[in-house]
Amino acid sequence: MNTTTPHTLDFKSATERLKNVVKRTPLEFNAGLSSFYNANIYLKREDLQIVRSYKLRGAYNKISSLPQELLVNGVVCASAGNHAQGVAYSCKKLGIKGVIFMPEITPKQKVKQTYMFGGENVEVVLVGDTFDDCLKEALAYSAEKKATFIPPFDDEKVIEGQATVGVEIFEDLPDLDMVVMPVGGGGLASGVSAYLKTVKPDVKLIGVEPLGAPSMVTAMEHGGPYTLDEIDRFVDGAAVKRIGHITYEYCKELLDQMHLIPEGKICTTILKLYNEDAIVVEPAGALSIAALDQLKDQITGKTVVCVVSGGNNDIERMQEIKEKSLLFEGLKHYFIVRFPQRPGALKLFVNEVLGPQDDITRFEFIKKTNRENGPALVGIELSNKNDYASLLQRMKDFKFEIIELNQDQTLFEYLV
Structure with a gap:
């Protein structure tokens, strides 16, 4: 530049x-x-901004800079949430109509907030899985209805406001x-x-x-x-x-x-x-x-x-x-555990394999018809990530067959 x-x-x-x-x-x-x-x-x-994000700055700066003839048919935007609230607030403040496209996965809280800030001046349309999906729909609506599109970021006036x-x-x-x-x-x-x-x-x-x-x-x-x-x-x-x-x-x-x-x-x-x-x-x-x-x-x-x-x-x-924090910090681990076919195996696992500060956060047998000897999905939370190596060693010592699901992303996503 x-x-x-x-x-x-x-x-x-x-x-x-x-x-x-x-x-x-x-x-x-x-x-x-x-x-x-x-x-x-x-x-x-x-x-701590009015709409709880900086996005109001760019949205209002853009919309309030538009000539009146472009606002007759209202404005439209696509947003994962915060830009939507900025546009909604601006629409209510300026007394114009806004149609806001948001991904279907948008947290309910953000959808409710958008309606709260925009009131009767806005309509929310949930569509697609990502921002890019709803952007495509918003642009199509803008062209059809001749409503002015308010970009969430790629616009000089929006950037100027931010x-x-x-x-x-x-x-x-x-x-x-x-x-x-x-x-x-x-x-x-x-x-x-x-x-x-x-x-x-x-x-x-x-x-x-x-x-x-x-x-x-x-x-x-x-x-x-x-x-x-x-x-x-x-x-x-x-x-x-x-x-x-x-x-x-x-x-x-x-x-x-x-x-x-x-x-x-x-x-x-x-x-x-x-x-x-x-x-x-x-x-x-x-x-x-x-x-x-x-x-x-x-x-x-x-x-x-x-x-x-x-x-x-x-x-x-x-x-x-x-959950994501514990996984990242190495404090939570998931396993498929095949218990030895001998009496008291589960009791042995709890009393001897788990450390004194370890907690089982999830336990379910994978095969519903073989609850005694079948493999189980086990989630364990540690108090210290350095305890993991000794946990694995005890599993080995007591002959528990395991698969470390944290190391297998495909299995992890499927089972956890």
């Missing part, structure tokens, strides 16, 4: 346009993270050294980076994606936007199959690094934020903080801002989040 491109974004006008619409979110010093990483860690709390996150960060903390941001479609990273590189060229800008949806990393490897065949949809706020053309250009030139974070690590971060700081974040909102382990050698003594992008987490997902 040449040096004039960022100036096509009118940061001042966007800030003025959003002044009485969005909440100026706090930039909070986090003592726990700062102590752990020996750095000054600040959290930009976009999870840039106001960077404006607030710099105003509150001009001496920052690094900003870590989640990357889904790339709108937030593009806007924040474009502004900060303009006012503080030496700032380090880090983009972070979920390991299961590396659309920006893959685009950078291929020299342009590239459609991924499959993605892990767990981090729904940052899981897209294809990055935008505009956002790719911004991020390619302005981001200093891109990092991929395993979904399990993201889950561990969600739980820590909740338990230690009483902060509720969605998976995408935890991305920047989850990346600190990978950045720890770079941030010692530095002033670092992590953008917490959203807090729209459905309580119904918490069990899944805990």
Whole structure:
């Protein structure tokens, strides 16, 4: 990107346009993270935004910039949730009609929130398994009804609105050294980076994606936007199959690094934020903080801002989040166990094979007609991941035949 491109974004006008619409979110010093990483860690709390994510900024900036004649037939968007809520809020605020397409897997909480913010001004259509599926439907609807499509990320006005996150960060903390941001479609990273590189060229800008949806990393490897065949949809706020053309250009030139974070690590971060700081974040909102382990050698003594992008987490997902965290941390393991054909084998397993701090979290015989001697699916939770080797050794010593399902992804997905 040449040096004039960022100036096509009118940061001042966007800030003025959003002044009485969005909440100026706090930039909070986090003592726990700062102590752990020996750095000054600040959290930009976009999870405390009106719609509990930064997406309102770009949506409102785009819609409010449209000429009146384009709003007669209303607007339409596609979203995994947060952009939908930003568009819904904007529609109600501006008194226009909006039709919002969301994937069928969107958490119910996000659908309810969309209706809450948009009221009678919006209609929600659930379609497809991914953001990209519902995007196709939204574009078709837009063409048929002549409704103006509001892109979730690949649009200059949307990027311009997201840039106001960077404006607030710099105003509150001009001496920052690094900003870590989640990357889904790339709108937030593009806007924040474009502004900060303009006012503080030496700032380090880090983009972070979920390991299961590396659309920006893959685009950078291929020299342009590239459609991924499959993605892990767990981090729904940052899981897209294809990055935008505009956002790719911004991020390619302005981001200093891109990092991929395993979904399990993201889950561990969600739980820590909740338990230690009483902060509720969605998976995408935890991305920047989850990346600190990978950045720890770079941030010692530095002033670092992590953008917490959203807090729209459905309580119904918490069990899944805990499970993914335990698996990632090496604390939960699943086995197929074939018990020796001798009396008391199950009692022996519980009393002698399991460690004193180990818990059986799941037990079921796979063959319903052979409950005494048939194989069983057994889930075991450890208190310390280092106990795993001794657990395996005891299984071997007592002649229990096992298959480690954590090591066999196909069997794991089929049985667990």
